[in-house]
Amino acid sequence: MATPSYVPGLPAKGAALAGFQHVEIPGKERVQPLWTIPPPKRTVDPAEYLRRKSRAIRDGPGLHPGWLDAHTMEESLDLVVQHVWQEVGATLVGTELRPVTGPERTSEQQAATAGIAQEWDSGVGVRVRLRAAPDVRLRDRCRELVGRLRGLELDLLLDLYEVKSADEAVARALRGWRDIGTLTGWRTVVLLGGSFPWGAKExxxxxxxxxxxxxxxxxxAVRDRIEPPGPTITYGDYSTVHPRSGDARPGGGTFYEKPRYTTAEHFLIGKGAEWGRDEASLMKTLAARIVGDSEFRTSHSAGERWLQTQADPAVPEDPGSPSVWVEKGHVQHITFVAGQLREPDR
Structure with a gap:
């Protein structure tokens, strides 16, 4: 498994799976997603759901290196042992994915993760959620977990989850690194966080x-504050969706036309007509404004080309659907960020 240069946290949904597949860049093997299996509708059989998700990952980007987190399916020991890693493991054995565990999970889940890592001949991702309030027992739980995973190659995924204030997030990240960073020789240290808004109210x-x-x-800021001999801190984000998108059950909510675009320091996010209602589309207008932005990268990826088509007044109106807007957002974002990381201070 190559050392990652960028880790996008992506829900294993159709839009993200297709978006990642449509990213075409040199060195793509170093862009290594953290895939999260989102929870199903409550009426869905969990074993069959996991089989479907596992096949979708395998048949899409499954042979691509990365990590797989099934925490939303780990509500009981039976789900953990008999369904989650049995179903996922049987389908994805031989891939370059690494199973994920964390200090807050049960010892049974941690043991099941270690077992599947041995079966896959892979390492393990240790995902540590860094909450706003200090967790006085976090270091002890992480030390116990590292002991249970002795002998396996470990990656540390420091997860800030939602970030709103850079100063507050930097303090959380540095506190987490001080607590956990020296517990073992991590193969990779990733700092994850996402600021893309949830819903459209804002x-x-x-x-x-x-x-x-x-x-x-x-x-x-964190990269510059961790001094040698500290590790290289790999950049991770949640692309152009909120971190909750991998944890929330489907259904409910109101959807608006939402083209999205990534620039050096900002997201450009449109809010047009309510989807599914008999309203005049605003997609052409919003896309034209994005395409006209000084930082727009003409024809840089399938995401830009889609926006250019949307903005073209000579092309018949076809604004797409929520899954299309999300997919195109992932394509342009991942393509751009992978390049941005080659020159992060430009």
Whole structure:
């Protein structure tokens, strides 16, 4: 498994799976996703659901290196042992994915993760959620977990989850590193965080909103604050979706036309007509404003080409659907960020 240069946290949904597959860049093997299996509808059989998700990952980007986190399916010991890693493991054995565990999970889940890592001949991702309030027992739980995983190659995924303030997020990240960083020789240390808004309440109606990429600011500050011989801190984010997108059950909510675009320091997010209602589309207007932005990268990826088509007045109106908007957002974001990381201080 090559050392990652960028870790996008992605829910194993159709839009993200397709978006990642449509990213075409040199060195893509070093862009290594953290895939999260989102929870199913409550009426769905969990074993069959896991089989479907495992096949979708295998048949899509499954042979690509990365990590797989099934924490939303680990509500009981039976689900952990008999369904989660049995179903996922049987389908994905031989891939370059690494199973994920964490200090807050049960000893049974941790043992099941170690077992599947041995079966896959892989390492383990240790995902540590760094909450706003200090966790006085976090170091002890992480030390116990590292002891249970002795003999396996370990990756540390420091997860800030939602980030709103760079100063607060930097403090959380540095506190987490002080607590956990010296417990073992981590193969990789990843700092994850996401600032993309949840829903559309915070966006301007029928307009573009410029939204700061706080996770990018946070990573730059943390990278500069950890002095040698500290490790290289790999950048991770949640692409152009909120971190909750991998944890929330499907259903409910109101959807608006939402083209999204990533610039050096901001997201450009449109909010157009309500999807599924008999409203005049605003997608052409919003796309034209994005394409006209000074930082727009003409034809840089399938995401940009889609926006250019949307903005073209000669092309018949076809605004797409929520899954299309998410997919195109992932394509342009991952393509851009992978390049941005080659020159992070430009």
């Amino acid at each position: 966006l301007k109606d029928h307009d573009l909103t410029e939204w700061p990429r706080v996770e990018w600011q946070t990573w730059q």
